[in-house]
Amino acid sequence: MELAQPLIEQPFYKRLQLGDWAYAVLVLAAAAYSWSLYNHYMDGYEQAILAGSAIGLVxxxxxxxxxxxxxxxxxxxxxxxxxxxxxxxxxxxxxxxxxxxxxxxxxxxxxxxxxxxxxxxxxxxxxxxxxxxxxxxxxxxxxxxxxxxxxxxxxxxxxxxxxxxxxxxxxxxxxxxxxxxxxxxxxMYLYYEAKFAxxxxxxxxxxxxxxxxxxxxxxxxxxxxxxxxxxIPALQSWWMKIHVPANFIGYGAFAMSAMLGVAELLVIKGKLKDRLPAADVLDEMMYKAIAVGFLFFTIATILGAMWAADAWGGYWSWDPKETWALIVWLNYAAWLHIRLVKGWRGEPLAWWAVIGLLVTTFAFLGVNMFLTGLHSYGGL
Structure with missing residues (x-):
């Protein structure tokens, strides 16, 4: 009897189709055209951001x-x-x-x-x-x-x-x-919607x-x-182009995870159970959203510290916005630790994700409304 031969996955570049290459050419051509028009207005950092953005979009x-x-x-x-x-x-x-x-x-x-x-x-x-x-x-x-x-x-x-x-x-x-x-x-939701159906x-x-x-x-x-x-002068920096989008990938992922947590809690309690996806599916979506959000929020926090050093001469000043960003980071670091190391699932982590939205909302908006500091330019 012949043993079945293991499937050998093709290298990534061989799995790319004509549509993939056409899309890449379109993005790179647009980036090259933008560079030809505006490169004399851009410093080296901004040119690097343009190149990195083109590669990231591809x-x-x-x-x-x-x-x-x-x-x-x-x-x-x-x-x-x-x-x-x-x-x-x-x-x-x-x-x-x-x-x-x-x-x-x-x-x-x-x-x-x-x-x-x-x-x-x-x-x-x-x-x-x-x-x-x-x-x-x-x-x-x-x-x-x-x-x-x-x-x-x-x-x-x-x-x-x-x-x-x-x-x-x-x-x-x-x-x-x-x-x-x-x-x-x-x-982000549309991606996970298609991935998990x-x-x-x-x-x-x-x-x-x-x-x-x-x-x-x-x-x-x-x-x-x-x-x-x-x-305002504090925002006249190329750092803004990378720090803010990374931050809001984190915020968006955390907000989405909280709403998935609400849906999971309803399923666990027997509400809308016959209309919503299974609790374990919602739990997995919530976990993946928090993992992605935590990655980008970490990157954003590091970039923010580097921007602070460039603008104010120090990486960290315990400004209210920085302090609450750290609280948000610690909150989701603990959430991931509990899930990955302790193996928690289900209702406790769903509640944690929902409450985490309150913490994140205060860091996002409440600090601007009620506290003053170096980031007070973001007030209402």
Missing amino acids: ALGWFWKSWRWFFPLAGAVALLGINAYHGELARGQTAFWLKYALSSQSAIMWMCTLFFLATGVYWAGLIARSGLLTRMGSGLTWAAAVMGAAGLFVRWYESYLIGADIGHVPVSNLYEVFVLFTLITAL VRQAGAFVLLVISAAVGFILWYSFDRQAHEIQPL
Whole structure:
């Protein structure tokens, strides 16, 4: 009898298909074009960030196939908006497509509307046990993410139309980072939704996104926070381009894990058990989200310390924002330790993840509202 020959997995590069290479060429060509236009405005660090971003986007597209259409589509929508300006910011108030769809504020308002609709449709699908409705919820979430990403790209361009000394990456104030938070949280959820085939969980994850959308709307209409402002001196640094996005991958992952924890607790208590995924599936999703969030939050904390040394001459000053970032880090480090070393699962860690959202929210928003320090520029 012949023994079965073990399967030998092909090297990674041999598993890449034509679509993978086409996507990589597109991203690298766009990066090269951007470098040819703007390299004389960029220092060595910013050129390195551009190169690293291009490589990262290629890797992400190879790892997550849906990204290969999402990112080019968001970029194409942003380019439509950018080209519609014809170099004149005033056209944003007169040109039809800019005023109602493609300016940064219009695109972000569409994002908000689509996220609200997605939340309602996901819940309708959950209650009615309708696969069609949950698929529609997924589609609306993807559409919201496209408009949110395009809105941030256009806002970046708009800031330079105001003035070369005003232009900056749109992650500098609470309005911009809340948009970033909703975008990152939605994209992370969509990845795990497809990986675990659990569209029903969207009803819970979209709740925290809709809460952030509610803040964006209040902050826009009550405080006029959507208006682009010059960067304060403390933020005029290339460090902002890498520290803030890494931080908000962490925040988004922690927020998503908390909502998955809520869903798991309901299943454990017998509520919606016949409509939601199994508790062990939700538990595994929660674990993976926290693991990814902890990795990026660690990177962001290290980058923040390096930025502090560059800006203020010391890596750590026990500023309230730094102190609460450390508390968040220790909280999730302990969570992962308990799960990986002690083997805890289920209800205790689900409750921990839910309570962890309160800690994270205070570090994200509460510190800006109630405490003062070196990071007080992020206040309401």
